[in-house]
Amino acid sequence: MKAVEQLRESMRKDRQWSFMYSMLDVDLDVSQGVILYLEDVSVSFDGFKAINNLNFYVNAGELRCVIGPNGAGKTTMMDIITGKTRPDTGSAYFGRTIDLLRLSEPEIAALGVGRKFQKPTVFESHSVFENLELAMAGDKRVFPTLFAKLSGEQRDRIHEVLGIIGLQEQTRREAGALSHGQKQWLEIGMLLMQDPHLLLVDEPVAGMTHQEMDRTAELLLSLEGKHSVVVVEHDMDFVRSIAKRVTVLHQGSVLAEGSMDEVQNDPRVVEVYLGE
Amino acid sequence: MGLDSVMKGDKGGQAMLAVLLVVAVVVPILNLVVPESSPWHVSTYTVTLLGKYLTYALLAVAVDLVWGYLGILSLGHAAFFGLGGYAMGMYLMRQIGDRGVYGHPVLPDFMVFLNWSELPWFWHGFDLFWFAALMAILVPGALAFVFGYLAFRSRVTGVYLSIMTQALTYALMLAFFRNEMGFGGNNGLTDFKDILGFDLKSDATRIGLFLASAGALAFGYLACRWIVTSRLGRVAVAIRDAEARTRFIGYRVDRVKLAIFTFSAMLAGVAGALYVPQVGIINPGEFSPLNSIELVIWVAIGGRATLYGAVIGAILVNYGKTYFTGAFPEAWLFALGALFVIVTLFLPKGIAGLVGMIRTWRRSRSASEPHPEVSP
Numbered sequence: 340m341k342a343v344e345q346l347r348e349s350m351r352k353d354r355q356w357s358f359m360y361s362m363l364d365v366d367l368d369v370s371q372g373v374i375l376y377l378e379d380v381s382v383s384f385d386g387f388k389a390i391n392n393l394n395f396y397v398n399a400g401e402l403r404c405v406i407g408p409n410g411a412g413k414t415t416m417m418d419i420i421t422g423k424t425r426p427d428t429g430s431a432y433f434g435r436t437i438d439l440l441r442l443s444e445p446e447i448a449a450l451g452v453g454r455k456f457q458k459p460t461v462f463e464s465h466s467v468f469e470n471l472e473l474a475m476a477g478d479k480r481v482f483p484t485l486f487a488k489l490s491g492e493q494r495d496r497i498h499e500v501l502g503i504i505g506l507q508e509q510t511r512r513e514a515g516a517l518s519h520g521q522k523q524w525l526e527i528g529m530l531l532m533q534d535p536h537l538l539l540v541d542e543p544v545a546g547m548t549h550q551e552m553d554r555t556a557e558l559l560l561s562l563e564g565k566h567s568v569v570v571v572e573h574d575m576d577f578v579r580s581i582a583k584r585v586t587v588l589h590q591g592s593v594l595a596e597g598s599m600d601e602v603q604n605d606p607r608v609v610e611v612y613l614g615e
Numbered sequence: 616m617g618l619d620s621v622m623k624g625d626k627g628g629q630a631m632l633a634v635l636l637v638v639a640v641v642v643p644i645l646n647l648v649v650p651e652s653s654p655w656h657v658s659t660y661t662v663t664l665l666g667k668y669l670t671y672a673l674l675a676v677a678v679d680l681v682w683g684y685l686g687i688l689s690l691g692h693a694a695f696f697g698l699g700g701y702a703m704g705m706y707l708m709r710q711i712g713d714r715g716v717y718g719h720p721v722l723p724d725f726m727v728f729l730n731w732s733e734l735p736w737f738w739h740g741f742d743l744f745w746f747a748a749l750m751a752i753l754v755p756g757a758l759a760f761v762f763g764y765l766a767f768r769s770r771v772t773g774v775y776l777s778i779m780t781q782a783l784t785y786a787l788m789l790a791f792f793r794n795e796m797g798f799g800g801n802n803g804l805t806d807f808k809d810i811l812g813f814d815l816k817s818d819a820t821r822i823g824l825f826l827a828s829a830g831a832l833a834f835g836y837l838a839c840r841w842i843v844t845s846r847l848g849r850v851a852v853a854i855r856d857a858e859a860r861t862r863f864i865g866y867r868v869d870r871v872k873l874a875i876f877t878f879s880a881m882l883a884g885v886a887g888a889l890y891v892p893q894v895g896i897i898n899p900g901e902f903s904p905l906n907s908i909e910l911v912i913w914v915a916i917g918g919r920a921t922l923y924g925a926v927i928g929a930i931l932v933n934y935g936k937t938y939f940t941g942a943f944p945e946a947w948l949f950a951l952g953a954l955f956v957i958v959t960l961f962l963p964k965g966i967a968g969l970v971g972m973i974r975t976w977r978r979s980r981s982a983s984e985p986h987p988e989v990s991p
Contacts, residue, residue: 460860462853479865481874487846
């Protein structure tokens with residue numbers, strides 16, 4: 340009888356088969372104020388638990404810092420969000436409705452999750468302006484790209500982003516000739532051109548001078564509210580300068596979460612990380 | 616998209632097209648109007664030679680489009696050139712009619728010789744010029760599309776892709792060498808009589824083919840410039856420099872590669888179709904892997920990623936080849952090798968980069984010179 344029950348259940352007229360509709364058609368729903376849900380996520384590589392029962396939420400418009408010692412699972416967490424790594428168990432939702440685990444990397448990127456890698460990669464033989472133009476959200480198929488023309492609106496948008504990342508003076512310069520810090524900003528600019536809802540920024544100030552760090556902090560703070568930003572960073576001074584809420588990862592799960600002061604005074608955190 | 620916006624900032628290309636226009640006007644006049652006794656007379660032999668160089672130049676432009684701008688080092692582009700050439704050769708064979716050695720009204724000589732009783736199915740339609748011309752573009756395009764679809768979708772890049780293109784042209788050479796293939800075996804297709812009813816041996820036809828080659832080169836150059844100056848061209852360069860990043864931004868890298876590679880193969884096919892009536896023969900030797908490699912050397916010597924550099928390289932190297940193989944037949948390969956070594960060592964941007972190098976050298980020299988008006 341159980342089989343019949345199951346059959347009846349699956350024949351229900353209002354039943355929605357998950358494979359019948361595309362996740363791409365689903366709108367981002369942040370009505371609960373949360374843009375990213377990672378729940379009970381675990382991943383292991385050859386028996387090593389890189390992520391262990393991780394629960395991690397990011398609010399819409401929030402700037403969140405993630406810290407943790409090497410091997411704490413920071414990069415793996417980013418990989419799961421962007422679709423590069425599939426978790427063994429658990430769920431990952433973008434807004435309330437979009438199941439990230441059913442989407443491919445480019446699909447997730449198209450939905451508005453932008454990621455900046457540690458090592459800056461910009462298109463070296465293109466100008467700063469062209470870098471931003473190529474990254475711009477829009478129809479990226481072959482023929483529309485062949486016939487594409489910049490509208491005044493798009494031009495304004497590029498100049499707006501140039502202003503945000505502070506590279507107006509370098510507009511016509513080849514990206515390959517930029518300094519390390521400028522390349523990092525250009526890459527953040529390229530992310531912004533894709534109009535992302537969620538920005539994942541991996542170690543943005545590695546190898547930067549102090550002045551460049553201050554500029555980067557200003558830049559990231561200016562994004563708060565308009566975009567949700569997750570920053571993974573090792574540099575404690577930098578994290579202190581931008582963070583309102585900090586999440587500490589340790590051995591693949593959340594060890595502590597709260598303001599910088601709370602986290603710093605947490606004895607467990609002191610033990611594993613800050614105390615070193 | 617107007618002509619001026621496509622050619623904007625391309626000084627070398629403007630100069631190249633201007634020279635091409637002058638040559639296309641002056642050479643026919645010097646051949647047809649100036650009497651043969653005059654030292655200014657250009658012989659029909661030279662006109663045909665120039666026409667051949669122009670088809671090589673178009674082929675080099677096609678290679679530069681995929682190598683210089685997209686970063687795909689194709690070592691098999693002569694295959695597309697050869698296929699275009701065979702399509703034209705088949706048309707020219709059908710035009711011979713009953714004037715062949717065996718006098719068969721339909722079958723080309725080599726088929727009569729092989730005791731074939733009827734035309735193979737793939738030879739039908741090639742008695743029509745428009746069909747042959749279409750096939751000269753579509754067959755190389757279709758091969759490039761299928762090959763590219765499989766290779767780019769599997770993300771084959773770099774040396775591996777180059778080796779595969781070499782294998783492609785080598786396989787075609789072996790196939791076309793076989794008599795059973797129905798393309799004349801190792802003798803290829805030759806003994807052509809006329810094209811569109813014009814006698815291939817007459818001066819006027821030769822001039823016409825020369826002008827068609829010049830026109831095709833100009834058109835091909837402008838088409839490539841148009842692609843390169845479009846946003847798609849900038850995406851291509853982005854793929855060349857940072858493929859994974861381009862994919863991450865949301866471009867379908869495999870599709871972009873496929874589209875440009877296929878277009879380039881079609882251009883190579885056009886070049887081949889114009890080449891065959893001028894040299895009067897097409898045989899499987901055109902598919903030789905060496906040809907494709909030599910072709911890449913033309914582009915390297917002329918200067919990658921400039922398009923006009925490819926034209927300069929193709930014409931210069933082939934002029935050198937004609938001269939050397941006449942004057943010192945043994946020395947040509949050494950000369951080509953030496954030229955390649957010299958250019959790679961001292962002119963990484965090829966001959967096209969020479970102008971820029973001289974300019975910076977002059978500027979640095981004038982900057983280091985003492986300025987008399989500054990000294991007290």
